[in-house]
Amino acid sequence: MKTAICPGSFDPVTLGHIDIIERAARIFDNTIVMVMQNSRKTYNFTTEERVSMLRRVTAGFRGVVVESSDRLLAEVCAEKGEVVVVKGLRAVSDFELEFQMALMNRKLNRTLDTVFLTASENFQYLSSSVIKEVCSYGGDVSSLIPPEVHDEIVNRLRIHK
Numbered sequence: 001m002k003t004a005i006c007p008g009s010f011d012p013v014t015l016g017h018i019d020i021i022e023r024a025a026r027i028f029d030n031t032i033v034m035v036m037q038n039s040r041k042t043y044n045f046t047t048e049e050r051v052s053m054l055r056r057v058t059a060g061f062r063g064v065v066v067e068s069s070d071r072l073l074a075e076v077c078a079e080k081g082e083v084v085v086v087k088g089l090r091a092v093s094d095f096e097l098e099f100q101m102a103l104m105n106r107k108l109n110r111t112l113d114t115v116f117l118t119a120s121e122n123f124q125y126l127s128s129s130v131i132k133e134v135c136s137y138g139g140d141v142s143s144l145i146p147p148e149v150h151d152e153i154v155n156r157l158r159i160h161k
């Protein structure tokens, strides 16, 4: 029984994240979406809000649960047992950082592997930061974020009224 761990900030969740989670859930028996809380980062949504939004969106997904952690990913994975980290790769720009993180995670936990799924072509350019930027100016992001959490995201991020 292999379990996938999909880590990220999800600040906020986008359809790009959901695409990766859905695809991981088709490959693995169980999938844990791990909302990471890094004390050096500032977020637009609290950990509880990010977890709650992901739970609403993934409620009907087979074998998917949402958890959060403020610890090192390699340690969290070691406690979970037989797990594989699943990450989405967009353009070449993601590659260097993801490569470095995958190697460091394996250095810290020698049985921990990272599997990359290529981003779907519709979401190659999509990131939480792009959503923040467009929403701040009141732009339409309805085709880029899940409908269940659309209003919560848009209301929080709109700053130029």
Ligand code: ADP
Pocket (backbone or CB within 6 Å): 007, 008, 009, 010, 011, 014, 015, 016, 017, 020, 086, 087, 088, 089, 090, 094, 118, 119, 120, 123, 124, 125, 126, 127, 128, 129
């Ligand atoms: P972001 O890079 O948008 O701030 P996160 O740190 O929350 O996102 O990313 C969590 C995971 O989701 C990472 O593996 C990231 O590569 C992946 N991801 C984010 N956006 C997309 C996307 N549009 N398509 C595929 N994977 C994505």
